[in-house]
Amino acid sequence: MGHIQVNRHINAFILADTCAQLGATIGTASCVSGLSVTVLRRLLYDKSGEKRGRGIASAIFWYERANNMAKADACMFAAIFMQVCELNDFGTSYTPGNALIDSFKLYSERCRRDPYVSIDRAFLLACHLKGIWTQRSPSLLLKTCRYCTSQYIVHRRNVMSCNNPCIFCHLVKGYATDPRIRRHFPQPDPHTALQVHQPDLAAHYALRRAGHA
Numbered sequence: 720m721g722h723i724q725v726n727r728h729i730n731a732f733i734l735a736d737t738c739a740q741l742g743a744t745i746g747t748a749s750c751v752s753g754l755s756v757t758v759l760r761r762l763l764y765d766k767s768g769e770k771r772g773r774g775i776a777s778a779i780f781w782y783e784r785a786n787n788m789a790k791a792d793a794c795m796f797a798a799i800f801m802q803v804c805e806l807n808d809f810g811t812s813y814t815p816g817n818a819l820i821d822s823f824k825l826y827s828e829r830c831r832r833d834p835y836v837s838i839d840r841a842f843l844l845a846c847h848l849k850g851i852w853t854q855r856s857p858s859l860l861l862k863t864c865r866y867c868t869s870q871y872i873v874h875r876r877n878v879m880s881c882n883n884p885c886i887f888c889h890l891v892k893g894y895a896t897d898p899r900i901r902r903h904f905p906q907p908d909p910h911t912a913l914q915v916h917q918p919d920l921a922a923h924y925a926l927r928r929a930g931h932a
């Protein structure tokens with residue numbers, strides 16, 4: 720077996736193991752690592768592990784029914800994931816699976832309250848944003864709000880919608896009156912705080928990978 724193949728296999732096992740540690744279902748771990756469910760069942764998952772979490776469903780289905788805080792969390796993960804993808808070249812040692820794991824960890828570190836986006840939901844969002852793994856083409860898009868400049872998720876078929884779909888504008892509007900929003904975003908201005916920190920995290924991450932930080 721060649722050196723490149725060995726590295727690819729090692730990376731796949733590390734990815735699968737990390738997915739399992741983060742609580743991913745076996746289906747997610749299989750897609751992300753490229754290893755078969757049979758292999759993962761033998762090495763990492765027992766029967767209770769396989770039943771944990773929800774199966775691979777539609778990210779759009781979940782997103783459209785989520786509350787506004789969960790939507791904001793999804794936007795935050797999506798912004799980090801897209802930047803990590805943009806700032807790294809994919810190859811045998813760094814794959815979209817690595818980008819998913821790194822983005823999920825950055826997102827989790829960023830959350831001040833319990834994250835709404837699990838590793839399985841992050842995986843689904845990544846599928847629909849990039850058109851990878853379970854999806855043949857991207858169906859979700861990140862747009863920049865013309866009012867608050869935050870990045871929010873929109874379905875590609877709704878991209879020309881006349882209404883303002885920016886979730887952060889809605890959160891800012893309800894911030895003074897809704898204690899649930901204030902609990903989840905303890906900062907005085909949720910969209911500004913998110914917007915400021917997202918690029919910093921991704922840039923720091925990219926520099927760290929390149930050995931500059």
Ligand SMILES: [Zn+2]
Pocket residue numbers: 864865866867868869885886887888889
């Ligand atoms: Zn906005």
